[in-house]
Amino acid sequence: MTSEKTTTSRAIVTIGILWVLLTAAGVLVSIYATPWLMPESASNTMHMGILTMIIFSVAAAPVAALVYAVVLYALAKWRYTGEGIPPDGPSLRANSPLTMVWIIGSTALTLFLLVWGLSLLASDNSGQGGANEMTVNVTGQQWLWSFQYPSTASTQNGTPVSVSNEDLYLPVNTPIKFNVTSKDVDHGFWIVQMGIKINAIPDTITTTEVTPNKLGDYDIRCTEICGLNHSYMTTKVHVLTEKAFSNWLAAQPKHF
Numbered sequence: 001m002t003s004e005k006t007t008t009s010r011a012i013v014t015i016g017i018l019w020v021l022l023t024a025a026g027v028l029v030s031i032y033a034t035p036w037l038m039p040e041s042a043s044n045t046m047h048m049g050i051l052t053m054i055i056f057s058v059a060a061a062p063v064a065a066l067v068y069a070v071v072l073y074a075l076a077k078w079r080y081t082g083e084g085i086p087p088d089g090p091s092l093r094a095n096s097p098l099t100m101v102w103i104i105g106s107t108a109l110t111l112f113l114l115v116w117g118l119s120l121l122a123s124d125n126s127g128q129g130g131a132n133e134m135t136v137n138v139t140g141q142q143w144l145w146s147f148q149y150p151s152t153a154s155t156q157n158g159t160p161v162s163v164s165n166e167d168l169y170l171p172v173n174t175p176i177k178f179n180v181t182s183k184d185v186d187h188g189f190w191i192v193q194m195g196i197k198i199n200a201i202p203d204t205i206t207t208t209e210v211t212p213n214k215l216g217d218y219d220i221r222c223t224e225i226c227g228l229n230h231s232y233m234t235t236k237v238h239v240l241t242e243k244a245f246s247n248w249l250a251a252q253p254k255h256f
């Protein structure tokens with residue numbers, strides 16, 4: 001009986017050490033690999049998306065590490081070598097301290113994720129808009145994107161600047177509101193490095209907002225399987241300084 005107890009405490013200590021080591025490894029991977037695996041950030045929305053991925057991965061690390069620690073220890077020490085089906089061990093359900101730890105731990109983790117997610121959603125919606133917000137109308141069709149800048153209508157004889165099957169241009173640090181629709185089937189408007197994605201649906205206008213905060217060229221992709229050339233339905237967005245953006249707008253043809 002004494003030796004059985006010693007064996008059990010040794011197993012618990014070894015699994016505990018494995019747990020700590022694997023948790024540390026998981027936390028390091030979460031912090032350093034997550035930003036590397038995700039696209040670079042060109043907006044605060046994307047920045048918060050990457051931060052959320054890191055925090056959720058860190059929160060998951062001890063849970064995954066405990067499972068791996070028990071599995072590794074069981075593979076090394078608890079392999080059954082007898083004949084037939086191995087006998088059952090003690091029931092975990094009957095162990096109330098363990099059950100309590102499990103319930104309280106899962107509840108705390110789940111509540112944390114819920115509160116983090118809800119507060120992020122709330123702050124993301126209120127953080128946009130404002131007096132200098134610019135609207136861009138986005139239309140998807142098989143298999144290209146068209147962009148219209150309605151605010152330019154007054155200076156362009158009532159016909160706003162529109163481009164089709166060409167890149168999107170945006171001014172930096174300006175809140176942008178996208179009104180998105182489709183001419184034929186469902187498409188999905190995704191600016192990869194800005195962390196925004198919304199479906200483009202015929203006869204419907206869906207909206208999403210983002211403030212680009214970094215100059216550069218980023219990717220737009222369609223995220224709904226929309227037919228033969230769906231995977232080629234990509235284009236670029238160029239984020240320019242306000243002056244360079246005005247110059248670009250002025251250089252566009254007056255009529256579409």
Ligand SMILES: [Cu+2]
Nearest residue numbers: 187222226233
């Ligand atoms: Cu599409």
